[in-house]
Amino acid sequence: MIAHNLGYPRIGSHRELKKACEQYWSGKTTFKNLLQVGKNLRQENWLLQKQAGIDLIPSNDFSFYDQVLDMSLMAGAIPERYHDVILNKSNVELDLCFAMARGYQKDGLDITAMEMTKWFDTNYHYIVPEFHKNQSFKLFSTKVIDEFYEAKQLGIITKPVLIGPVSYLLLGKEKEEGFDRIDLIKNLLPVYIDIVKRLDKLDVQWIQFDEPFLALDLSEKEKKAFAQVYNEIRKEIPSVKILLATYFEGLRDNLAIVKSLPVNALHIDLVRDAGQLTPVIGAIPERMMLSLGVVDGRNIWKNDFSKSLTFVEKAKTALGEARVMIAPSCSLLHTPCDLDLETTDTILLPEIKQWMAFAKQKLKEVVTLKKLSLPETKASAQLQLEENIKAIESRRTSSRIHNPTVKQRVAALTDADAKRxxxxxxxxxxxxxxxxxxxxxxxxxxxxxxxxxxxxxxxxxxxxxxxxxxxxxxxxxxxxxxxxxxxxxxxxxxxxxxxxxxxxxxxxxxxxxxxxxxxxxxxxxxxxxxxxxxxxxxxxxxxxxxxxxxxxxxxxxxxxxxxxxxxxxxxxxxxxxxxxxxxxxxxxxxxxxxxxxxxxxxxxxxxxxxxxxxxxxxxxxxxxxxxxxxxxxxxxxxxxxxxxxxxxxxxxxxxxxxxxxxxxxxxxxxxxxxxxxxxxxxxxxxxxxxxxxxxxxxxxxxxxxxxxxxxxxxxxxxxxxxxxxxxxxxxxxxxxxxxxxxxxxxxxxxxxxxxxxxxxxxxxxxxxxxxx
Structure with a gap:
């Protein structure tokens, strides 16, 4: 059984990244100092996850601005209006990234920023890729390779995270009429294959491809693109283990696509759709492991171990212990860093604080669930289970939660209350x-x-x-x-x-x-x-x-x-x-x-x-x-x-x-x-x-x-x-x-x-x- 994480907050427990970026933009710190802040955060996050007991630690989940924008740079999907920024020899790759995200108004240039929109149904915003008919792609940024190598130098073999090629195209927008951006998959795929081959040479073991669009409604053409992509990647690089990550919803009808893909593991979000566990277990082939997203990656409430263990036991019984992975439902990007920083001088009441878990604590929950699921470690984690049961019951029965007057007022609402x-x-x-x-x-x-x-x-x-x-x-x-x-x-x-x-x-x-x-x-x-x-x-x-x-x-x-x-x-x-x-x-x-x-x-x-x-x-x-x-x-x-x-x-x-x-x-x-x-x-x-x-x-x-x-x-x-x-x-x-x-x-x-x-x-x- 493997305990892994899909992604970790990159801002730093004290918002170090925010402060460093804003100081750099205002000219108050150097480019070298900004890079050092980023390196420190990445290494702190990797070591924190290693110490917590996470088996597969993600890399390339760090970004100075946005992970989708990073993928655009990797694929060379850089709008033409920024080419003058590239030609300006005083600019480096990261400056180009900031120009694309924030606009550029210096050096005699006046360039508008790229569009920004919400990441699915979260409050995170991403920079929207821009696509043109017959657009070509080429490897521009090797960030994912550089960060894998950086972690390897620390003695940590990470699991690089890439936005899957189909989801990347679907996240973008056609900037001219007369074509469908999914048709660009044949032009984009060679860049991904190049990246995976380079990672393979560095002895990568697992690569995580995030394909959240598998939880959405898809056209037939989009469904076929998934098969084309992963069959081709598998054909070109047969040795690399691929974890296909879906989240924010259930697979539903897209399970028919996923079960035929030549991937080594499938991640599903059981927080958003617990009902998908049974059909997924019944559909995936024997060669495929199943990653259970049981710890909520988008909220701050403590995991209910008893409930999560029923999912784990069901998967273990059907698939065998060796084919089960335990993880948060999605990247922990959407949760605060560390509940331990909420000390007695903060606004959180102790009674309510015991009901919560931030990103650092969620890592421990994932590891504890793994221990509770294995016969050889179950006894050592029994105390954590008992404490968890008490906290869940405390929240359920607390008098702080319920206000009868409020409930009565809501119950009395009529259609007339919603009309001018x-x-x-x-x-x-x-x-x-x-x-x-x-x-x-x-x-x-x-x-x-x-x-x-x-x-x-x-x-x-x-x-x-x-x-x-x-x-x-x-x-x-x-x-x-x-x-x-x-x-x-x-x-x-x-x-x-x-x-x-x-x-x-x-x-x-x-x-x-x-x-x-x-x-x-x-x-x-x-x-x-x-x-x-x-x-x-x-x-x-x-x-x-x-x-x-x-x-x-x-x-x-x-x-x-x-x-x-x-x-x-x-x-x-x-x-x-x-x-x-x-x-x-x-x-x-x-x-x-x-x-x-x-x-x-x-x-x-x-x-x-x-x-x-x-x-x-x-x-x-x-x-x-x-x-x-x-x-x-x-x-x-x-x-x-x-x-x-x-x-x-x-x-x-x-x-x-x-x-x-x-x-x-x-x-x-x-x-x-x-x-x-x-x-x-x-x-x-x-x-x-x-x-x-x-x-x-x-x-x-x-x-x-x-x-x-x-x-x-x-x-x-x-x-x-x-x-x-x-x-x-x-x-x-x-x-x-x-x-x-x-x-x-x-x-x-x-x-x-x-x-x-x-x-x-x-x-x-x-x-x-x-x-x-």
């Missing part, structure tokens, strides 16, 4: 009369740059070095500065900047009952962006107003309309670590009622425009289309519950990013937000086609510049994008705004970009007004 008073057509006329906004009204998505000073004030407040009163005065002054500046440049609908907020979910979780927090529970969202998801452990309710005081204060400073800024119930759910002892729909309705109460109180405080952000609506979609309708029904209803307690004159906005809307556009319309703002700039307004084809009835704000890049777009560029939007959406429905919140940007670039944005809107109004 009037249709959008009626509401729009009333809102036009009440708000008096111009054509192409300008606004931002909510947050403004959180400067070093703002972060220092928050840190000093937590340490007791700044009184709450002094902190509040600092934040009020910063808020007033932001409002005066917005008035000065002429933005139509203002925001207060959210300087009092740490994170768009954590801020609300801190004020809701049913939540707890970690101090060091950071996970990577994209690049150097890390988030610290709050933890929903029990029934959720709102004991007090959360944003009303700050919104009312901001509105008191200006005659212009001030948006109230809230995070929506589905996003709060998706971007938290969620309790797993009740349906997610029930937890979402609890959150929706809490947000509804806040919306009503904002309206009472004189806020006439309220934004309820739902960037995670599409992210929450089940991976199989057959399961979509059930999810969309409760997700859309939860948003409407949150938004429907106000008068017609109150304008409800929502914001979404990194979403392909074509296949769920009807559900987006069903949300019935008065205004939706969406990410559009990286895709050059392509996302608007879905709204145009559907004849979307409500108002839309397509983002005109990419806030995830330091690049500052020109006014003409924004006008160009909005003219593309006008070609498919009536001008009367359009707003002008950035792609997303500006919290992670710097003020210098923000000022330039927003001034250009306002100028663009003014230029747009004149010809429209004349034509009308």
């Amino acid at each position: 008073q009037s249709t959008f057509t009626v509401r729009k006329k009333k809102q036009q009369d009440a708000l008096r906004l111009p054509l192409f009204p300008t606004t931002t998505i909510g947050s403004f740059p959180q400067t070093i000073e703002v972060r220092e004030w928050r840190a000093k407040l937590k340490k007791g070095e700044l009184t709450p009163q002094a902190y509040e005065q600092h934040i009020k002054a910063e808020t007033e500065k932001a409002i005066r500046w917005q008035e000065e440049i002429g933005i139509d609908v203002l925001v207060h900047g959210e300087f009092e907020r740490n994170d768009m979910v954590e801020y609300f979780g801190e004020q809701l009952q049913g939540y707890v927090f970690s101090k060091n529970g950071w996970v990577q969202s994209y690049g150097s962006r890390c988030v610290k998801p709050p933890i929903i452990f029990g029934d959720v309710s709102r004991p007090n107003a959360m944003t009303v005081a700050w919104s009312a204060f901001a509105q008191s400073l200006t005659r212009k309309h001030m948006k109230g800024m809230l995070t929506g119930p589905v996003t709060i759910l998706q971007w938290s670590f969620v309790r797993d002892d009740q349906p997610r729909s029930v937890t979402t309705n609890q959150i929706a009622l809490a947000i509804r109460d806040e919306v009503v109180d904002l309206e009472k405080a004189g806020i006439k425009i309220i934004q309820i952000d739902e960037p995670a609506i599409r992210e929450g979609l089940p991976l199989r289309k057959a399961d979509w309708n059930e999810y969309l029904a409760w997700a859309v209803k939860a948003f409407r519950i949150a938004a429907s307690g106000v008068k017609d004159e109150t304008q409800i906005h929502t914001h979404m990013c990194y979403s392909e809307f074509n296949d769920i556009i009807e559900s987006i319309a069903d949300m019935d937000a008065d205004v939706i703002t969406i990410e559009c700039s990286r895709s050059q307004m392509e996302l608007l086609d879905a709204f145009a084809d559907f004849n979307y009835p409500n108002d839309i704000g397509p983002g005109v510049y990419d806030i995830h890049s330091p690049r500052v777009p020109s006014k003409d560029e924004m006008v160009y994008l909005m003219n593309k939007a006008r070609a498919v959406i009536p001008a009367e429905q359009l707003w002008v705004n950035p792609d997303c919140g500006l919290k992670t940007r710097h003020w210098e670039e923000t000022r330039k970009a927003l001034i250009a944005m306002v100028q663009a809107a003014r230029e747009l109004r004149t010809p429209v007004a004349v034509s009308r």
